[in-house]
Amino acid sequence: MKFETLLARRYISAQKRHAVLTVCSISIAVALMSMLFCLLSTYISIKRNEAYDDMPGHFAFYNITEEQAEKLKSLPEVSKVERTDWRNGWTATYVTINQYIEDDRLYAIKLEEAAGLTELKDDDEINYFFQINHDLLAIDLLNDNGRVTLAFYFGIFFILVLILMLLLRLVIDTAFEISSKERERQFGVMQSIGATPKQIVRVMTVEGLYLSGIGVPLGGALGVLLGYITFRAVLTTGISSVIFDSPEKISKYVRYSVNPWMLAAGMLLGFVWVMFSAYGTGMRVIRKSPMEAMTARQNTVKKIRRFSLSGILFGWTGKLAFRNTRRQKKRFVITVLSLTISLMMFAIFGTVMNRAEAFVRSTRYEIDMFGYKQSDFELMYDNLGSAAEGEPGRIGYLRAMEDDGLPSIRYIKALEDSGFFQDIEFNKILFSNKMTDYPDTLVDIAYINRETYDRIWKYTEEPMSYDEFVSYGKAIVFHEPNNVLKDAEGEVTIDLHFQTEITEEEARIAEENQEPFVTDGNGTEEFPFRYYQFQTKTADFPYGIRASSPYSALLEWELVLLYPAERYESDLQHYGYDKEQFLGGSWLSCNLKKGAKYQDAISYLESEPNLVLTLDNYTAMQNASTIIAAVKVAGLFITLMISLIAIINMVNIISTGIINRKPELAAMQCSGMTHGQMYRMAAIECLQFVLRSAILAGVLSCLIIFGTEKFLYWLIQGEATAMYADPTTSMMKNVTAGLDEGHIASYSLTLLKIGSASAAAFVVAMIASLIPLHRMQKEPLIEQIRAVE
Amino acid sequence: MEFLTVEHISKQYGKGETRVDALSDVSFTLPKGQMTAIIGPSGSGKSTLLHILGGVDRPTSGSVFLDGQDVFKQNNKNLAIFRRRQVGLIYQFYNLIPVLDVEENITLPVIMDGRKPDRKQLDHMLELLDLANRRHHLPSQLSGGQQQRVSIGRALFTAPGIILADEPTGNLDSKNSAEIVRLLRESNRDFKQTMLIITHDESIALQCDRIITIADGKITNDTMNTAS
Known part of the structure; x- marks a missing residue:
């Protein structure tokens, strides 16, 4: 193992820039993962506080005697029994349990039996009652419903984590691939002098281990910070006052809470992913024979597509740009897909949320026999x-x-x-x-x-x-x-x-x-x-x-x-x-x-x-708007996160593409390519990514909006609502009176958002390609061309 | 009539203690159509000289005149156009563009110039290079010798005033090497192109009209080869 450790350490110190890039990639990946886990633990903690605030125990027995309360402790699941004064001179006995009980209703009967409450005779007046805190039991994973509810929360959460992991894999992979690519010949030489393929893989994994040692804790800390920023941003919408009714409760219950186990899970997931990437890169390296690796010419292309729209539109620079971006087809596809997903999320989420907000504001209606009335308040004479x-x-x-x-x-x-x-x-x-x-x-x-x-x-x-x-x-x-x-x-x-x-x-x-x-x-x-x-x-x-x-x-x-x-x-x-x-x-x-x-x-x-407010739609609407605003902020952060990954992927693939083609670009310059022509080619390459993603995102977004809309209309026209709305008349228009264009999300606004986000992505991509090109220009052509030798 | 004039070319790399004089006060001239070999040990400055002549690298001091034009008085853009139209560069490692096929690689300088390649000329070139049946192959699908022939094709296609070859046979076997030299010789004869070839191979040098020897950045010998 000494040999691998030595080499890994030497490579890290020799290729400082690559090591920093890899550590940054690992940190970002782990940070995003940890951030999600921190937000989840905060969400669960607030939900638990909300349930606890409703009733400070899993079960509550009202108006039972001290002796009966004492008997409740006889059940092994019961961890705490507390008695306090309640209303009308009654006492409340709160029971807290610490073991899984499956059916909470059956368990409540078991508690009744334990307290001797079922021994009352038929003609005795029953003057006690009990309540079950289903939500608290669910959050504490103590009843069967709780597991289903949490499975639902985790289901959504893990889908998000899964998408993130797939996208992050590319970020880490790229970082490792860049550093391994430059050492490909050296690995060939090492194999030729006796290193086994296993040892070469180990060099990569040990390197991954070293870099994780810095990247993972850094990412964890960054994740906690990012989570806190997101949490504070969500709170600015005033969501706390929708959940809790007093400032005291807000300051007591609405807190950023980092569950160490959750954080560790996020970091561990990131670490495992890094090790997978390092191992995968090592395996790719040894797939080549020592001879192949030693004589490896970079950027060997085996197949090309001759026809391209880009070639027709932009001439030979367009043709070259098209072929260049397809050199690493898999990576091109993943980058385009991640960019597409982030563009779609940004556009659809933003538009739907805007529309939802507008909808809430415009649909404060009650249905009476005269149809739909918008009213903030319903009043009655008292x-x-x-x-x-x-x-x-x-x-x-x-x-x-x-x-x-x-x-x-x-x-x-x-x-x-x-x-x-x-x-x-x-x-x-x-x-x-x-x-x-x-x-x-x-x-x-x-x-x-x-x-x-x-x-x-x-x-x-x-x-x-x-x-x-x-x-x-x-x-x-x-x-x-x-x-x-x-x-x-x-x-x-x-x-x-x-x-x-x-x-x-x-x-x-x-x-x-x-x-x-x-x-x-x-x-x-x-x-x-x-x-x-x-x-x-x-x-x-x-x-x-x-x-x-x-x-x-x-x-x-x-x-x-x-x-x-x-x-x-x-x-x-x-x-x-x-x-x-x-x-x-x-x-x-x-x-x-x-x-x-x-x-x-x-x-x-x-x-x-003599006036009584029977319905306060205004507050309900404000609360709905606040919830939408909070969802918007949280959604924006998640979209930003995915966009960040997409941008990193794109920047990586573009900049490494240029760096790897250094001698090739130099050869073209030797054959007479001007700087202007080279920048033009780079711009078209960036356009290849952005335009393709934008078109794909535009088409998919419109399809999603169209499909969702059709589905919702189908629901609206179902039997349940037929009694309120005759779909054949203009009634349906009135049902959707809040939707000024008659769509759940505006197509034009969605496309506009995709357009503007794509323009921003193009600018980032151009910067990503101009920086290495510019740096390359500082180096004499002769040095660039020698890079191949 | 001198086609290429090199006046007091010097090239230094680095500063202070790390300063290396790659070329020191090198001057010579080449008449049009002359095929010249440059020989010398490794690190003697051969490649540096070749790259300076091709406008790829700039000298620290001195001037290069090609067909009466001061090469380094031009800005970067014009220098690129100069390379595109006036110079044909051939490398030991071919430096072909992997995403372009044989035809596209050969015609690249013309395409970059915004012109349409002459079909007849291209067919003739492919015949000459014995690549007619490989015109749509990618570099990765060609042997070393074939790749070098493509590289020669690219250098010759614009009919430049001067061909600069940096160890064109350094990466090839003897059969392929002989083939490449034959091609260069024929081109020199048929198109009256001025050629400067860096080589370690004595047999190639002996086929040239003139042999310049460089050591430590200086010309140590310059002889006409009457045997060629």
Whole structure:
């Protein structure tokens, strides 16, 4: 081994420049790999913190006794049991485990059994409950779902690592190949004087080992730094506040965390790759016989392609450039492919993300019976002034929402006057009514304001102006199933559906008579039980013209009559909406006024006791934008990483190509080639790489966009969404209203991005070729030509 | 009429203690059509002289006039054009372009000059070099002798004023060497080309019109070979 070590060391010190290049290549390769592993470990750590923040244990038992909690420790998997005060005077017992349990639900039952909680008799009141922290169990790899989830994360991660490894292999390989190529004759001489092929391979591997000794730790450190830079860049998007709700939690949980095992894995992977490259290069060296190696003439070409577009376009320099780039076909193909991948990633990722952002911004819509409405906020009138404190869906919350519509309609002006809102829509819809003559036909009576009216006919011509509608005095028939209205206009008789409150005694009699009634409340003083009976009353509603919009396709069986909101108050008196509880509801929706501040608007809403914010699409949209921005930043870094590898590959292949052809270029100059002609040839060579990659990236990107788009449209047109959208009408356009060009990503922008990135790549390639050419020019021609001898 | 005039050429490499005088005050002239051999031991400065004459290297001092034109008064671009049109260089290791076939290698200087190679001339050249049936072969598919013939073809194709050959047979066997010398001799006779051949081979030198001997960067002997 001494011989190999000696030679390896001598070569490293003799070829300092090559050694530095190889160490740099190894460092970059290991750095990129380590960076990915560091980011993964940070991601897992934050995900774990998020799950831990939700519940600080794998299982939680609420309201169990200290004795029961103590019994939980009897299970071998349990590592920690902690008790703390919870809400309503209850205690929470958090259980942490440290062994794989497979099914967490079954294990929870096992915990119940251990604590003696299952020994309760049937008539005992069960006053405890438990919760399972599925996410924490998953991240800690302790349940079966966790393994699947992590397999998914790792799956994506390893695909990325795999792509990186393939591309990085070329970087390291090239570095070793450059240094071995120059020593090819020396290896031949060594073999001729008795070195075995194994020894020659060992020289290369020992050299790899030495260079790894510097390159791998350097790369690991660089990887940690690169990972930290990426992490900080991602945090600038504000993603932390989407995950955690307080600055304290952010500073406590959102931290760059380097798992030493992960880092070691990244570095080890890089090291193994280096050794593979060194060994592979050694094997390539010994494939030649000593004689072949000693008499080796560099750049022997066995086959050429005579026809080339480049030759036609650029003449003999183009022809030469084309043939030169194909000398190492495999390397040419890999370089073009890596450049293509990075161009595609850069262009598609950037464009899709831009479009996703635009899409999120433009698709804050809710679907109601009039179609798609964009609204930042959904508001409701709160008659108790307490809804905000209640939980949605609970009795208190629902009772607070009881509104005959009048307070809501009066709030429009208050919202307008506040100066924080615009596009304030009012809808009051009475539903579950039936046509008297056709009881199978459901009737919705809708009162809408100008903003809703404009929305309905946003994409098609409106039947009349809203002002005309106000003075029209009749309903617009928005949807009419089976032509149930026989006359062109007139009055339609409707059985209006409403409910009246009855006493407890009346409810009891109704129950005895098996008559239907409903109840709400929970019997507490705050929310006593209430009883209602359904009733109908007949009334005539005037109607006029039929005017549908693309949104009418959303309705199936209902007859929908539209009236202006201005008419609501008089109808309220006329039909007695205020006396009985008609089935239906009223809604207010609005957007944040341009220039108004979100926080000011929210403060205003909070200061209004009778307004409750039921939906905050604005925050949801902001959060979505933040997530997209974070994905964009992370994606940009990964794209940059792959681009960096592609650029290194390209620079390597171009510069080494020139260095290896030194005598050949000198011979051409001796035969009369001018510097200008030589630079022109180099430029065309660079163009060979960049243009081919750009064309390939352009075609593939367009195909990917086209294919994805077709697939998504196919999904949209599936049965699940058919009820919302009729693909044969302009509805589909409305579904994709946010996509101004009707594409998931703009073809022109993608191509433009590929073009600009290719131009940048061309500049880098030109620099890579000009530097060695320029250096070569400094050397006398005679020296260059002698390089072959 | 002197075709080539070399006046007080000196060439030094390095500085101070490492300074090497490759050529010291070398002067001679060559008439048109003369075939001259330059002989001398290794490191005597033969190749340096040849490269200076071909415009590949610049002298430290002195001048070279070819057909009355001061070679080194030209800028780099014109010097390249000068090499392309006026000089034919033949190397021991051929220095062919591996991605070009026989035809393309031979016609390269003409193509570089932006001209279209004369088909008839090329066919004639290939016949002369006995490479007609190898015209589309790549250098890697040729023997050493064939590669050198291509190299000679490239040097002759532009019909330059002077052919400079640096040990053209140094890498060949005796049969191939004889063939190459025959070719050069014929070319010299047929095209009246001035030729300067560096050689170690006495038999080649004896076939030349004149023999110049160089030692330590100086001309030590310059004799006309009446036997040729």
